[in-house]
Structures are given as C-alpha cells and as structure tokens.
Amino acid sequence: MILTRLRMRNFRQYRGDHDLRFADTPERNVTVVTAPNGAGKTGLFIALNWCLYGDAGGDRGELLHKGELERPEGYVEVHFRHDGRQYIARRDLVVKGDSEVEGELQLDALEPGGKVRSMPDPSGRLNGILPSDARRYFFFDGERIDEMSRPGHEDEVNDAVRSVLKLRVLERAVEHLRQVERKLAKEARQHAAVSENASALMERTELINDRIEELRGQKQATQHRIRQAREELDEVRSRIQAQEEVREVARREQLLEQELVRLEQERDGILDDLARELPRAGVALAAGALRGANLILDEKRSRGEIPSTIRQHLIDDLIEAGRCICDRELDPPAVDALRRRRTDAVSDELEEAVQLATGRIKSLGESRLEELDELQRLLQRRSGLVDEEEDVRRGLSELRERLRSDFSGDITELEAHRTRLEDDLGELHYASGRFDSDIAAAVDERDEAKVALQKLETTDRDARRLTRKFSLARDAANAAEELLERFSAHARAEIERETDRIFKSLVWKRGHFDRVEISEEYALDVIDRFGRSALKELSAGERQVLSLALIVAIGEVADHEAPLVIDTPFGRISKDVQSHLTERLPGAAGQLVLLVTDHELDDAARRQLDQQVGADYALEFDESLSITTIVEI
Amino acid sequence: MKLRELLEEVLEAQEDAVKQVLHDVLLAEQQRIDMERPRGIIRDVEKAIDDQARREEASR
Numbered sequence: 001m002i003l004t005r006l007r008m009r010n011f012r013q014y015r016g017d018h019d020l021r022f023a024d025t026p027e028r029n030v031t032v033v034t035a036p037n038g039a040g041k042t043g044l045f046i047a048l049n050w051c052l053y054g055d056a057g058g059d060r061g062e063l064l065h066k067g068e069l070e071r072p073e074g075y076v077e078v079h080f081r082h083d084g085r086q087y088i089a090r091r092d093l094v095v096k097g098d099s100e101v102e103g104e105l106q107l108d109a110l111e112p113g114g115k116v117r118s119m120p121d122p123s124g125r126l127n128g129i130l131p132s133d134a135r136r137y138f139f140f141d142g143e144r145i146d147e148m149s150r151p152g153h154e155d156e157v158n159d160a161v162r163s164v165l166k167l168r169v170l171e172r173a174v175e176h177l178r179q180v181e182r183k184l185a186k187e188a189r190q191h192a193a194v195s196e197n198a199s200a201l202m203e204r205t206e207l208i209n210d211r212i213e214e215l216r217g218q219k220q221a222t223q224h225r226i227r228q229a230r231e232e233l234d235e236v237r238s239r240i241q242a243q244e245e246v247r248e249v250a251r252r253e254q255l256l257e258q259e260l261v262r263l264e265q266e267r268d269g270i271l272d273d274l275a276r277e278l279p280r281a282g283v284a285l286a287a288g289a290l291r292g293a294n295l296i297l298d299e300k301r302s303r304g305e306i307p308s309t310i311r312q313h314l315i316d317d318l319i320e321a322g323r324c325i326c327d328r329e330l331d332p333p334a335v336d337a338l339r340r341r342r343t344d345a346v347s348d349e350l351e352e353a354v355q356l357a358t359g360r361i362k363s364l365g366e367s368r369l370e371e372l373d374e375l376q377r378l379l380q381r382r383s384g385l386v387d388e389e390e391d392v393r394r395g396l397s398e399l400r401e402r403l404r405s406d407f408s409g410d411i412t413e414l415e416a417h418r419t420r421l422e423d424d425l426g427e428l429h430y431a432s433g434r435f436d437s438d439i440a441a442a443v444d445e446r447d448e449a450k451v452a453l454q455k456l457e458t459t460d461r462d463a464r465r466l467t468r469k470f471s472l473a474r475d476a477a478n479a480a481e482e483l484l485e486r487f488s489a490h491a492r493a494e495i496e497r498e499t500d501r502i503f504k505s506l507v508w509k510r511g512h513f514d515r516v517e518i519s520e521e522y523a524l525d526v527i528d529r530f531g532r533s534a535l536k537e538l539s540a541g542e543r544q545v546l547s548l549a550l551i552v553a554i555g556e557v558a559d560h561e562a563p564l565v566i567d568t569p570f571g572r573i574s575k576d577v578q579s580h581l582t583e584r585l586p587g588a589a590g591q592l593v594l595l596v597t598d599h600e601l602d603d604a605a606r607r608q609l610d611q612q613v614g615a616d617y618a619l620e621f622d623e624s625l626s627i628t629t630i631v632e633i
Numbered sequence: 634m635k636l637r638e639l640l641e642e643v644l645e646a647q648e649d650a651v652k653q654v655l656h657d658v659l660l661a662e663q664q665r666i667d668m669e670r671p672r673g674i675i676r677d678v679e680k681a682i683d684d685q686a687r688r689e690e691a692s693r
Contacts (some may be wrong), residue, residue, distance in 0.1 A: 124664030132667035169662045176678045465686050472682045476654040483643050488637055
C-alpha cells in the first residue's frame with residue numbers, strides 16, 4: 001500500500017473540505033506535516049486509521065465537527081495504490097437524532113479506462129492489502145514505539161512479526177485444517193464402508209498430530225526457561241562483579257572474558273575468510289565443510305553458546321590428573337562438578353567441520369598447496385588463536401576457582417549459583433535439541449501412516465471420498481505447518497540480520513554495540529562489545545531507534561509495500577541521531593509520512609530530509625473558530 | 634531468500650489439489666484476520682476440501 005491522497009470533510013477539527021496529497025515516488029517518498037501541539041496532527045493520524053480500519057482510538061471524542069450545523073455530515077477518503085492498482089477507501093459520518101453514526105467501509109478500485117468498481121467484502125480485501133492486526137506497526141506514535149524494545153516485551157515483538165508476516169493467517173489455517181482433519185477422521189470411524197485399517201491409520205495420524213503439538217509446547221516452554229536462565233546468569237554475573245572484595249578478581253575475569261570474545265570473533269572472522277578463499281582456490285568440498293562450520297557457529301551463537309572443545313579437553317585433563325587448575329587435589333564432589341561442566345561444553349561439531357576442511361586441503365597434494373599460501377596462513381592463525389583461547393580459558397577457570405574458594409560465603413554462594421545456572425543451561429539446550437529430534441521422528445511416523453493409507457483401496461464411493469477429503473485436510477495442514485515453521489525460522493533470522501544492520505546505521509554509538517539479537521521467543525537484545533546484554537542500559541531514544549529498526553526490518557523481510565506513518569517521530573531523539581534517521585529512514589521505508597511538532601526537527605536534520613521530501617504541509621489552527629486548515633508549503 | 638520464494642519452494646512439493654485447498658483456506662483466513670473468533674471459517678475450510686474432492690471426481 002502506498003498512500004496517494006487523503007480527503008476529508010468535517011472530520012474532527014477539520015471543518016469543511018480538506019485535501020492532502022502524499023509524496024509517493026521512490027525519489028521523493030517523504031511527506032512532512034508540521035504543526036504545534038493540539039493543532040490536528042493526531043487528527044490526521046486518526047482519520048487514516050478510522051477510514052481504513054474503523055478505529056478512532058479509545059478516547060477519540062466525537063468525530064464530526066460540531067460547528068457544522070447546516071450540513072451535519074462528513075467523510076474521510078484515503079486513496080492508495082497497491083500492486084499497480086488504484087483504490088479509494090471511504091467512510092461516511094452522519095448525525096441521526098442526537099447520535100453520530102459511522103458508515104461502513106467502502107472500497108472502490110479504479111479499473112483501466114477510468115471505470116470504478118466497488119469491491120465486495122471491503123474489510124476482507126483491505127486485510128489482504130495491509131492486515132488490520134499489522135497496521136499498528138505501520139501507523140504508530142513515535143513516542144510510544146520504544147515499548148517494543150523494553151526488556152520483557154517479547155510478546156509485542158512476536159505480535160509484530162506474526163502480524164506483518166501474516167504468520168497468524170498460517171497459524172489459524174493450521175488450527176482450522178487440523179480441526180477439520182480430526183472431524184473427518186471421526187466421520188470415517190463411524191462410516192461402515194471405511195475399512196478398519198483406513199480408520200485406524202487416520203486415528204493414528206491424529207494421535208501423532210497431538211503428540212507433535214505437545215512436543216512443540218514442551219520445546220517452547222524449554223526455550224522460555226533458557227531465556228530465564230540466561231537472564232538470571234547475567235544478573236548473578238553482575239552481582240559477583242559488584243562485590244568489593246572480589247573487585248580485582250572480577251575485573252580480571254571481565255578482561256579475560258572480553259579477550260575471549262575478541263579471540264572467538266577473530267576466529268569466526270578467519271572461518272569467513274577461509275570460506276571465501278577456498279572456492280577461489282577451487283577447493284569446493286572444503287568450502288562446503290567450512291560453510292557447514294559457519295552455520296554451526298551461527299546456530300551456537302544464536303543460542304548464546306560458545307564452541308568449547310578446548311574446555312572439554314581441559315576438563316578431561318584435570319579429571320585425569322586429579323588436580324584442579326590451581327594444583328589443588330580434586331575431591332569426588334569437585335570431580336562431579338567438573339563432569340557436569342563438561343556436559344555443559346557444547347559438542348565439537350564446529351571443530352570437526354574445520355578439521356574436515358583442513359584435511360581435505362592437505363589431501364590435495366604439495367603442488368596445489370603451494371598456490372594456497374593464504375589458506376595456510378589463515379589456518380595457522382586459526383590454530384594460534386585456538387591456543388590463545390585455551391590460555392585465556394585456563395586463566396578464567398583459575399579465577400573462578402578462586403571465587404569459589406578464597407572469598408566470603410556470599411561470593412562462594414553466588415559463584416556456586418552461577419555454576420549451577422551454567423549447568424542448567426547446558427541441560428536445557430540438550431533438552432531443546434531432544435524435542436527437535438522427537439518431533440522429527442513423529443513427523444516421519446506420520447508420513448509412514450500417510451503412505452500406508454495411500455496404499456489402501458476401496459470401491460465404495462462415499463468411503464473413497466471421505467478418505468480423500470481426510471488426505472486433503474491432512475496434507476494441506478501439514479503444508480501450512482511446514483510453511484509456518486520455515487517462515488518463522490527464516491523470518492526470525494532475516495529480521496535479526498536486518499534489524500542489526502539498520503540499528504547500526506541509525507545509532508551513533510556504533511562501536512559500543514556489537515550486534516542485535518532476536519531469540520527464538522522473539523526477545524530482542526542488543527549485545528555490547530563485551531558480549532553482554534545492553535538492552536537494559538539503552539536510553540529511551542536508543543530504544544526508539546531500535547524499535548524503528550525492527551519495524552523497518554520486519555517490513556523489508558515481509559516484502560510489504562507499506563507506508564510508515566509516524567506521529568511525533570523525533571520527540572525523544574537527540575540531534576545526532578535525528579541526522580542519522582533523516583538521512584537513512586527514507587531509504588529504509590517505502591513511503592514515509594512524518595507528523596512532527598514545529599520544534600521537533602532540528603535545522604540540520606530538516607535540511608537532510610528535504611532531499612527526500614515530496615510533500616510538505618503545515619497545520620494552522622484558528623482559535624476563534626476552532627478549526628484546522630491544511631496549508632501546503 | 635525472500636519469504637515469497639520460500640512459499641513457492643514449499644508449495645512446489647505439494648500436489649496441485651493440496652495447493653488449491655491451501656489457497657482457498659488462506660484466503661478465507663486472511664479475510665477474517667481482524668475477527669477474534671472467525672465465524673464460519675470451519676464451514677469454509679470444509680467447503681474448500683469438499684469442492685476439491687468433487688472436482689477430482691468430476692474429472693475422472
């Protein structure tokens with residue numbers, strides 16, 4: 001949807017007829033409406049929402065201008081373009097007796113040749129263009145949008161993604177198709193002509209469906225617990241670091257952790273370089289293995305894990321020697337604790353993938369290797385980094401051991417708590433993985449039942465139709481479910497990547513923020529350069545920028561042609577960030593409508609924006625008549 | 634990969650009859666997305682399936 005025009009008569013303080021044309025070309029896609037507080041910006045915002053979706057907000061007051069006594073009627077018309085077609089949405093307002101009566105939505109499409117066609121089911125049609133549940137992420141109050149970026153607001157992010165990407169449509173389709181599938185299986189059981197075998201296979205399918213649903217629910221609950229454990233772990237870490245007596249140890253620990261993050265990032269970078277270099281050198285197989293390694297690494301990072309074969313080896317060595325890193329003898333409980341820590345260490349798939357690639361390079365022969373100096377250099381550097389990481393991890397283990405033994409009870413307790421949480425996290429990740437494999441096994445079982453049902457034959461027409469209908473419901477539900485799963489996973493990763501890119505382009509503390517993360521539960525987080533969550537530290541302005549980045553990213557991933565209509569977009573944004581926003585936001589959104597107060601935008605930002613502004617209006621409020629006029633600048 | 638391409642990839646693996654049912658069901662769902670309890674949706678889903686089954690019978 002691209003807005004082209006807004007026409008109104010007697011709507012709120014807009015007495016008489018008013019006409020506003022939106023900037024709607026790619027080169028100039030920004031419309032600015034400037035007004036002092038109370039002059040009618042929000043009125044325009046409400047006009048759009050009310051006309052298109054019948055929503056004038058909870059505390060809207062009366063919609064018809066009451067000064068118009070002779071002709072007590074009004075309307076709002078929104079003209080827009082979608083998929084190359086022009087539409088006019090309209091809603092009327094009349095007075096009957098003492099009450100204001102709001103008309104139904106009318107939607108006309110302009111056919112080629114100028115013919116106008118009234119669309120049947122206008123609300124349904126409009127939901128197909130910009131769904132009602134998604135529009136609040138396109139038409140919004142800039143000062144309230146930062147809510148999405150507050151800790152604990154993942155439900156809102158989840159809602160935004162599901163609405164804009166139409167995942168909710170798919171969710172409902174799965175739910176309703178499954179209901180019909182179940183109903184058909186029941187009918188089949190009661191139908192005399194349907195064989196017992198066929199009926200049993202349908203029933204089995206339904207039982208598997210129930211099991212899959214239950215497993216998904218359990219996986220979701222586990223993901224929720226993982227997030228809680230991670231938050232608690234961050235909290236415990238902060239509390240340990242805040243203790244006066246361990247300040248020095250905690251400071252060294254923090255430095256080592258930062259160093260570890262740096263080394264791991266460099267090692268990740270080398271994997272990327274290797275993945276680039278290998279195809280250039282014609283080592284396609286090894287490149288494939290490295291791509292696999294990168295995927296594993298990304299997946300681990302998204303779960304907040306760190307590949308740690310080294311930690312496993314270190315722990316094995318300690319257990320074998322029977323002594324801890326500080327050379328103290330290990331008693332049985334300490335050995336048990338170490339064993340638990342070892343299970344927390346993630347598998348060595350990544351290392352295996354890299355070793356596989358390395359092995360394949362080595363098997364190429366000397367002559368070929370001479371051409372691969374750069375590859376060798378990268379592999380050597382990677383190997384050096386592994387050693388350095390091992391040293392850092394050893395140092396960290398030593399410090400943590402000291403925290404567990406050399407300080408007061410409170411600190412020992414906190415450190416023990418941290419160890420327990422890290423153990424729990426390992427177990428939860430393992431459980432989450434188990435749910436995935438159990439779901440995959442159940443899906444295979446369902447497929448087997450499907451094949452078995454296909455092989456059964458019946459001569460009875462009704463039985464054949466019933467079986468076919470069951471198969472159609474089941475297959476359509478399975479396809480919708482697959483779509484939903486793949487959409488969700490793909491969209492989450494894409495939105496995370498895009499939000500990260502857009503946020504970094506908009507925010508001024510780019511060096512401080514390392515990346516934006518969106519968990520499987522849609523919990524939004526910003527990770528700082530030290531690998532720690534920085535969400536709680538964001539200012540209101542930074543949260544607003546993060547929310548904007550998220551909304552633009554969701555729109556991009558959804559491939560939605562939709563306007564961003566923002567009321568008071570820069571209210572909390574500092575001048576520096578305003579400049580970034582006004583420079584980059586028009587390019588990030590398909591169309592931008594900014595309803596700004598007269599002092600909201602500073603001169604530099606305004607000049608920056610001017611290059612993209614195609615329509616510029618001011619609202620003038622006449623106090624003597626209580627009416628607003630739209631003036632084109 | 635854009636979501637639209639993903640959609641095409643998943644649907645490509647489905648037989649035409651399933652695609653048709655899914656298309657009809659998704660359209661019906663989308664038109665009612667603003668309703669908390671979409672009235673008549675089960676009837677529409679059943680109709681999409683029934684129509685497809687009858688079309689297949691008629692073409693035999």
